[in-house]
Amino acid sequence: MYKGFVTIALLAVFTALSSQDKLQWSGSVDMNVNYFIEDTVIGATDIPQYEEDHLGGEWWINFNAAYKGYSLNLRGDIFQNSNLLNPTGSYSDAGLGRFRLAKSFNNIDLQVGYIYDQIGSGIIFRSYEERPQLIDNALIGGAIDVGLTDYLTVKGIYGYQKEQFDINRNVIRGVSMEGFWELGKDNPVSIVPGIGYINRQLTDENMAGIVDVLRTYIDEDRTLPRFNVYLGNLFNTLTYKGISWYTEWAIKSRELFFDPQAIRTEITGRKVFGKYVKRLGSVFYSSLGLSVGNLGITLEGKRTSNFNFRTNPLYRQNIGLVSFIPPMAQELSYRLLSRYSPATQDLSEWAFQADFKYKIDKRWSVDFNISDIQTLDQTPLYTELYMSVLYKIPRKWQLRTGLQFIDYNQEVYQLKPLVPRVRAVTGFADFLYRFNSKRNIKMELQYMDTEQDFGSWLFLSSEIAVSRRLSFEASGMYNTDPGKESPVDSDGNKLKILYPTFGLTYNHGSMRYNVRYVKQVEGIVCTGGICRLEPAFSGIRLTSNIRL
C-alpha cells in the first residue's frame, strides 16, 4: 500500500509539473561524517564504531520544485554506520526520507505525502524533524486547509507517523479551526483564537502487544486499554500595541502510558518501579510578551499533568512522540552554560520563566532570565538565574559577559539514581573583534564551579576568520576540579582531563564545509526541548552543507 501510494503520488506530480513550461527548483545536500577514534579514558568506547568500522555518517539530499501553486519536496536519506539514531549503536539504511506534493487553489491548500505541521503550539499534535537526534515524526498522509471566510480557516489532517523508512500503522486524524479578528481602528486589538481535535486509533496488532503486556500484571495493577485516544485544545493569541499574549489549554482522554514512578507489584510480591497507567492528561501554557520602549519582557508559565502521547503507548524515550510540549528554559549556545539542560517533563511539571531584555543605549544592553521548574508535588527540578551584559562598539568590537546559577535535579533528568542535585555557578565572557569586514576573531572564556557530577570546568575557545571564506577554531574544555563521575586512572585517582577541539570552516558561495577534531565529554544534548544523554565522543567530524 505504501509503495503504491508513493508511485501514484509521484506520477501525479510529474504529470502536473511537466505540463508547465517553467519550473523553479532548489536543492541541498547535507552531510555528516564521523571518524571514531577510541579513547577509553574519557569513555569514548564500547560502541561498534570504535571497534569495527570506524567511519560512519548521514546524508540528506533535498530537492524542491514549485510552479503556479504546485510545490514538490523530495528528500533522500542515507545512514551508514550512523550513531545518530542510537548514540550507542550503529544504524545503516537508505531510502526516501520525504515526499510532499502541495497545491493551492482558491481558498484551499492541499498537501499529500510527508507533512510537517502542528495544531496550536504543538501540544496535541506536531509533526517535525530534529536531525541532531534523528527525530522525524512526519505525518504520512494528507492535509487540507480551507479558508472559509477572510477570518476563519479550517484544517484537517489524516495519516500515519513516519518511523525512519517505515510507517507506524496507528491512524492519526484531526481537525482544527483558527480565526482572526481585529477590534478597534487606531490601535486595534487582534485576537487569533483556535480550537483543535486529534484522535489516534491503534491497530489490532499494536493492541495485541499492549494486551500481552497488561496480561502479566496482577489484578490490582492492571488497567484496561482502549483503541482510541482523543485530544483537544483551545488557544488564542491576543495582540495589542506592544503586548502579545498566547494561551493554550489542552486535554487528553484517559489513555494508557508508562509511568516510571508508579509502583507495581510482581506476582512474587516484590514491589518495583514503573507500570502502565491510564489517566486523564492536561497542559496549560501561557506566554506573555511585552515591549515597552527599549525593554522587552517575556513571561511564560506551564502546568503539565499526565500528557505522554505517542503513536504507540509501548514506545519510550524520544520514539513515537505525537505531542510537543514547549520547553521552559532558554536554549543557550555556550558550551558550559548548556551543559545541564532540562528536558520537558510530560507527566508532572510546573514551570515558569521570565526573560527581560533592556537596551540602555546604542552600546549597552542587559539580559536577565529566570526559570523555575518543579513537579506537581513540588519536587524541585530546575532553577536557573542568568544575567548578561553586552557592550559593543558598532562594526568594531563587542563584549558579552555574564553569570549563570543553576540547580539541576540530575536524578530525574538523567535517570541517575542516588546522585545529588547539581548546583553550579558559571561565569562567561565572549569577545568579538572585527579587523575589517572580512577578518575577525571571537574568543570565549567560561568557568563552571560545581562540586557535583564531573566537578568544575574551564572552557576556552577562539575562532579566527581570516577571510570571508576561511576560519579556524580551537577550544578546550578542562576538568579543573574533577568530581565523583570524572574518569579515574588505574590507581583510582581522579583525572584532570582536557577535551580539545580543533577545526576549520570553509565557505564558498552556498557551500559550507567544516572539519573538526573533537574530544567531547558525556552530556545532555537538547534540541527543540527534546533532550537525550549523549556518550563521550572522540574522533574527527566532517560536516558539509551545499545549497543548489
Place this chain on the structure above:
Amino acid sequence: MRKILVGLLICMLGCAEKEVIIPPLEIPTTGRTVLVEDLTGVRCPNCPSGNARLESVQSIYGKNVVVVSVHGEFLTDPLPESEADLRSPSAILLEEFWRPFLGKPSAVIDRKSYDGFFSMVPNPLQDQWQPIIERELQEPHMADLVVDATLDNQGILVSTGIIAIEELQDISIHIFLVENSIVDPQEDVDKLILDYEHNHVLRYIPTPIEGDPIAENIEIGDISNYTMTIDIAELREEWNIENMEIVCFITGEEGGVIQVQTASILQ
C-alpha cells in the same frame, strides 16, 4: 461552534468506546524450556526491577524458564560497599558477544529476535519479556535435554544427553557455571540495597561463546551424548560451590536456543 464544543467534549470523555478485556494468563503445558540471559550490573538502577520481573516469570513457569545473570563490563564496577565482584572474564566475553545493546537491563531470550517486539536481540523493554517468553514456551518441543553434574578431585564432570523429538541439525552445546544466593549491594532506582540477593550469576563458561558443535544431524528418537570436565583449577576460592549449578543448553543452525536445562553440582 457550540455543537463543535459539545461534540469535542463527548469525544474527549471517550465514553462511547468499550475497554479491551484482558484474557486470563494461560500456562503453556509443553515440555519446552526457555533461556533468558539477563544483561545486568550492580550499578544498574533499573536492574532490580528487571530481576523482579524475571523472578515473577519463574514463579509462574518454574523450571521451564532458566535465567542467567550476566555481569559484564557495563555498570558492573563493584560499589564502594561491595564485598564481591560479580564480574568474570566469561561474563565480559558474553556481554561483548551481545553488543550493541541499548541499555541495562536487557534480556536475551532464547537468542532470538521477535517480530512485533523490540528489534534487537538484547531487549531492554521489560514489559515485553514475559510475552516473548510465553511465545517461546509455546514453540514446538524439539528435544529433551538431560544434564548431570558431579564434583570430584579433578573438577566438575558434566554429562549430557540430547534426545531428538524432531530432527535436529547443526547442534551446538553450551555450558555455563552459575552461582546463586550471593548477598551483596545493588543500586536501585531510589536507594542502595545493601543486602540484595544476586542469583544465577554467571561465573564461568567452559564452552566457546558460540557453543561447541556436537552434531550436524540428529534423527528423531536418536540420543546424542556429550561430556566434559570443568577443571578444578578454574574454580575460584570465593565461589561457593554449594550454591552453584550448571546451566546447559543447545542451539540450532541459526543460533536460537532449542532447549535448556539446569543441574545442581552438590545434590
